[in-house]
Amino acid sequence: MSDEVVIGLEVHVQITSLRTKLFCGCSSNYRDRPPNTNVCPVCLGLPGVLPVLNEKAIEKAVAVALALNSKISEKIVFVRKHYFYPDLPKNYQISQYDRYGLVPVATGGRVVIDVGGLSKTVRIRRINIEEDTGRIVYPEKTVLGSKYALIDYNRAGVALLEIVTEPDFRSPREARIFLEKLASILEHLDVADTSLEGAMRADANISIGGRARVEIKNIGSPRDLEKALSYEITRQLNIVKSGGTIERETRHWIKERGMTVPSRAKELEGEYRYFPDPDLPPIPISKELIERVASSLPELPDSRAKRIAKEYGIGDYMASVLVLNKRLCDHFEHTARTCGNPKLISSILVNEFLRWLDEADIPLSTGILRLSADRLCKLVQYFEKGIVSIKLLKEYVRLAVLEDKDPDDLVRQGITTIGEEEELERIVTEVFEENPKAVSDALRDPKAINFLVGQVMRKTKGRADPKIVNEIIRKRLVEYGSK
Amino acid sequence: MFPPQCSQNSLISSLSIRALREKVREDPDFLFSYIEEIYKVIEKHEHQLRAYITVRPKEEVLRDAEALLKSNNLGPLAGALIAVKDNISTSGIRTTCASRMLESYIPPYDATVITRIKNAGGIIIGKTNMDEFAMGSTTENSAFYPTLNPWDLERVPGGSSGGSAAAVAACEATAALGSDTGGSIRLPAAYTGTVGLKPTYGLVSRYGLVAYASSLDQIGPIGRYVEDVAIMLEVISGHDPKDSTSLKVAAKDYGSYVVDRPIKTYRIAVIEEMVEEGVDREVMAVFNKTLERLESYGLSVEFRKMPIIRYSLPVYYIIAMAEASSNLARYDGLRYGLAQEVEGRLWTEVYKRVRSMGFGKEVKRRILLGTYVLSEGLYEGYYLKAAKVRRLLYEEFMRLFKEFDLALSPTSPILPPRLGEVIDDPLKLYSLDVNTVPINLAGLPALSVPGGFIRGLPVGIQVFGPHFSEGWLLNVARLIEVAGK
Ligand SMILES: [Zn+2]
Numbered sequence: 016m017s018d019e020v021v022i023g024l025e026v027h028v029q030i031t032s033l034r035t036k037l038f039c040g041c042s043s044n045y046r047d048r049p050p051n052t053n054v055c056p057v058c059l060g061l062p063g064v065l066p067v068l069n070e071k072a073i074e075k076a077v078a079v080a081l082a083l084n085s086k087i088s089e090k091i092v093f094v095r096k097h098y099f100y101p102d103l104p105k106n107y108q109i110s111q112y113d114r115y116g117l118v119p120v121a122t123g124g125r126v127v128i129d130v131g132g133l134s135k136t137v138r139i140r141r142i143n144i145e146e147d148t149g150r151i152v153y154p155e156k157t158v159l160g161s162k163y164a165l166i167d168y169n170r171a172g173v174a175l176l177e178i179v180t181e182p183d184f185r186s187p188r189e190a191r192i193f194l195e196k197l198a199s200i201l202e203h204l205d206v207a208d209t210s211l212e213g214a215m216r217a218d219a220n221i222s223i224g225g226r227a228r229v230e231i232k233n234i235g236s237p238r239d240l241e242k243a244l245s246y247e248i249t250r251q252l253n254i255v256k257s258g259g260t261i262e263r264e265t266r267h268w269i270k271e272r273g274m275t276v277p278s279r280a281k282e283l284e285g286e287y288r289y290f291p292d293p294d295l296p297p298i299p300i301s302k303e304l305i306e307r308v309a310s311s312l313p314e315l316p317d318s319r320a321k322r323i324a325k326e327y328g329i330g331d332y333m334a335s336v337l338v339l340n341k342r343l344c345d346h347f348e349h350t351a352r353t354c355g356n357p358k359l360i361s362s363i364l365v366n367e368f369l370r371w372l373d374e375a376d377i378p379l380s381t382g383i384l385r386l387s388a389d390r391l392c393k394l395v396q397y398f399e400k401g402i403v404s405i406k407l408l409k410e411y412v413r414l415a416v417l418e419d420k421d422p423d424d425l426v427r428q429g430i431t432t433i434g435e436e437e438e439l440e441r442i443v444t445e446v447f448e449e450n451p452k453a454v455s456d457a458l459r460d461p462k463a464i465n466f467l468v469g470q471v472m473r474k475t476k477g478r479a480d481p482k483i484v485n486e487i488i489r490k491r492l493v494e495y496g497s498k
Numbered sequence: 499m500f501p502p503q504c505s506q507n508s509l510i511s512s513l514s515i516r517a518l519r520e521k522v523r524e525d526p527d528f529l530f531s532y533i534e535e536i537y538k539v540i541e542k543h544e545h546q547l548r549a550y551i552t553v554r555p556k557e558e559v560l561r562d563a564e565a566l567l568k569s570n571n572l573g574p575l576a577g578a579l580i581a582v583k584d585n586i587s588t589s590g591i592r593t594t595c596a597s598r599m600l601e602s603y604i605p606p607y608d609a610t611v612i613t614r615i616k617n618a619g620g621i622i623i624g625k626t627n628m629d630e631f632a633m634g635s636t637t638e639n640s641a642f643y644p645t646l647n648p649w650d651l652e653r654v655p656g657g658s659s660g661g662s663a664a665a666v667a668a669c670e671a672t673a674a675l676g677s678d679t680g681g682s683i684r685l686p687a688a689y690t691g692t693v694g695l696k697p698t699y700g701l702v703s704r705y706g707l708v709a710y711a712s713s714l715d716q717i718g719p720i721g722r723y724v725e726d727v728a729i730m731l732e733v734i735s736g737h738d739p740k741d742s743t744s745l746k747v748a749a750k751d752y753g754s755y756v757v758d759r760p761i762k763t764y765r766i767a768v769i770e771e772m773v774e775e776g777v778d779r780e781v782m783a784v785f786n787k788t789l790e791r792l793e794s795y796g797l798s799v800e801f802r803k804m805p806i807i808r809y810s811l812p813v814y815y816i817i818a819m820a821e822a823s824s825n826l827a828r829y830d831g832l833r834y835g836l837a838q839e840v841e842g843r844l845w846t847e848v849y850k851r852v853r854s855m856g857f858g859k860e861v862k863r864r865i866l867l868g869t870y871v872l873s874e875g876l877y878e879g880y881y882l883k884a885a886k887v888r889r890l891l892y893e894e895f896m897r898l899f900k901e902f903d904l905a906l907s908p909t910s911p912i913l914p915p916r917l918g919e920v921i922d923d924p925l926k927l928y929s930l931d932v933n934t935v936p937i938n939l940a941g942l943p944a945l946s947v948p949g950g951f952i953r954g955l956p957v958g959i960q961v962f963g964p965h966f967s968e969g970w971l972l973n974v975a976r977l978i979e980v981a982g983k
Contacts, residue, residue, distance in 0.1 A: 061834065062605070063593075063705070064705070065705050099846075104828065163840075290872055293713035293743075
């Protein structure tokens with residue numbers, strides 16, 4: 016049996032750019048509100064209330080459908096999806112469906128992602144508009160540890176897009192890149208601020224080597240998606256290795272513990288009793304609306320990548336990574352325009368900045384505050400003037416991202432590369448006097464030069480640029496040799 | 499003709515909306531003696547009839563009257579005491595749907611129709627008894643008590659809006675609101691000798707009507723006079739942005755259709771299947787007499803076959819129960835309504851207890867059947883098929899109304915049953931609605947108007963027509979009303 020990994024995603028994104036919820040006048044920004052204060056009779060599902068569609072949601076969905084190359088349906092049809100759960104005020108969710116002559120807002124589509132320089136097409140199955148549920152709050156954070164649960168309906172009724180892919184991913188990395196790209200597309204479209212807590216959630220289904228399919232719910236970010244899937248692959252392969260079988264089941268990703276656990280909720284699939292919502296007559300999606308949205312589509316990640324690669328001369332790979340996050344790309348363009356050297360800036364952002372964010376799980380917005388355009392510009396200047404070496408520059412980035420250190424302060428503390436040649440000449444003289452044997456070795460064998468360079472670096476506590484030190488020593492050896 | 503509860507008192511208690519309005523405009527203080535009079539009827543007869551679930555305290559109503567007179571907002575309903583079916587949301591007044599589930603539920607908001615009634619100068623007097631969640635045709639399915647028929651206390655007033663119809667018939671209110679999903683306004687109107695109108699689907703906002711079957715439900719008026727029903731309809735109809743199924747039409751001057759002559763030489767159809775087997779002979783006699791009277795006005799009457807109408811009841815019950823099972827899912831005792839101790843119990847356990855204790859037998863039956871027909875693998879055979887037949891029925895009606903202006907039938911095939919006579923036999927119970935149900939399936943307007951009496955029991959005539967033909971219906975109803983005097 017092969018161990019080919021097959022992964023599909025179901026992504027839920029809140030349309031955070033809408034002012035109000037999907038079917039009532041409550042604010043779609045429920046965050047930081049006292050529990051159960053962002054509610055009304057409609058989103059609480061009181062007896063006798065009726066939903067009225069926030070029609071702006073159609074425009075947002077159409078924009079997403081266009082960006083994902085999906086086929087837009089002729090009308091919006093809502094259905095009721097039934098299941099009992101305390102966070103669902105009506106015990107049904109107003110959603111969409113694709114059977115029995117019913118249609119989601121859009122079907123089909125594709126997103127091209129760049130995986131280590133190779134491009135890969137991910138197929139989209141469908142896009143739904145639906146309402147979000149309330150939130151269940153466990154006082155002890157987990158179900159099992161808590162004696163009771165609290166329910167906050169502030170989120171209930173917020174507009175969601177559900178974007179479902181075909182099972183086109185072959186690795187956790189691919190799934191992660193797709194989710195990043197999707198988030199970036201939604202950011203560019205001004206549909207969603209995916210950096211908000213809970214604004215983008217993914218469910219992944221994964222099967223290995225054609226074995227049973229496992230669904231993983233409750234994944235909150237691209238980073239967690241990669242981690243959860245990697246964990247799940249290891250878990251499943253261990254079971255297989257020890258002779259066990261993989262059960263078809265639903266599991267939950269517990270971010271705090273870095274693992275997936277079996278979900279206690281019963282599998283409900285197939286018993287949702289879908290039927291068209293009689294309170295919401297179908298609404299046609301007019302050609303005019305589609306054309307209007309299409310004509311005002313902003314620049315999207317793919318075309319932006321082409322543009323910045325050319326405009327800043329940074330190479331296709333760098334560009335493709337930068338556009339995976341709109342804010343990151345905005346940060347790049349802003350900084351590059353302010354202080355030049357786009358190649359260095361893109362390299363810092365892609366190779367250093369992102370790495371530290373990921374390693375320490377720091378939100379991008381925090382990272383950008385710490386490695387602000389201002390600080391980034393100064394770093395570039397220090398480097399260009401030779402005040403810091405490339406090695407030290409990387410260290411500065413790390414300190415800025417992880418510890419919010421200001422490069423100016425670091426320079427003031429004297430943590431700099433010693434660029435002044437006179438100072439270095441003095442130190443080299445010292446090293447030569449202290450190590451006559453090494454000098455004569457180096458005269459015979461050019462490889463032994465490294466010892467002398469190391470000694471200089473040690474005296475400068477690593478602040479010297481090794482390239483410059485190297486040059487000075489070679490020059491001095493030539494002088495010695497001719498004596 | 500009014501039942502004894504009215505005539506035993508002075509003429510005041512049976513005043514029409516217009517007469518009351520004129521008297522109040524002339525002499526504002528008259529409103530106070532009118533209110534006293536109506537409360538006298540209630541005090542005397544309500545303990546027997548039990549038309550209400552909640553009667554507002556007289557002092558509160560008198561205060562509302564005072565405020566109304568002070569505001570000088572003497573609109574079309576000035577001073578009218580409106581009884582409201584207990585499935586219509588009234589802010590601050592308990593709205594129970596005659597269910598244990600909502601026994602103590604006090605809504606925080608008014609239904610759109612309630613707002614409109616208040617703006618027109620009407621005063622809510624109380625909330626009326628009904629079959630639980632409007633599921634039933636006799637008002638015996640109330641979780642609290644049955645309402646009796648004012649004409650014969652051993653008989654049912656019809657349902658599910660039986661409390662509203664009985665309150666109006668017995669002069670315990672000026673007029674009332676009911677709701678009609680398969681005949682729930684017309685059947686009680688027929689059994690209590692009142693006039694009840696189910697509007698075109700979408701003409702009256704459903705915002706605030708506790709849903710039974712959303713694609714069939716409509717709120718409508720019940721009155722003692724055709725004119726009262728016309729005035730009420732004018733007040734409550736018209737587009738409401740809070741209801742996405744509300745149609746973008748303006749309210750009409752329905753009162754102008756209530757004249758004693760036909761405003762058009764109506765071509766009237768009688769659908770043979772509605773007057774064939776199962777219709778009581780005495781009821782048919784009253785119906786035929788009504789047809790003769792209309793013909794004497796120079797109107798033509800023709801009989802037509804419409805075989806598909808036989809499928810109305812099964813189609814209705816599949817669709818209504820499917821929608822009901824969905825609409826009633828929200829009652830879990832968590833946010834409002836019947837509450838159960840949650841501590842130490844799983845939420846599923848709490849839900850089970852709440853729903854087992856909160857719902858009555860008929861409600862459970864319909865939820866179960868509705869859940870069944872929506873299940874995976876059965877949906878296409880039941881719900882989808884029913885939806886298709888519904889469409890065919892609609893098209894058949896459209897064809898009929900190309901040839902005819904209106905149609906007539908007996909509202910109910912039989913006279914009001916005695917208490918307990920039909921309640922235990924669902925099929926018999928459901929057949930009471932055989933002539934009213936097809937109307938809801940096609941979204942048509944229809945009314946029931948008294949056509950005569952048999953042994954002291956009223957017989958209702960159903961008049962129905964194409965969408966938005968309410969004006970014509972009221973005109974013909976007025977002709978039948980005049981003839982009946
Ligand atoms: Zn709300």
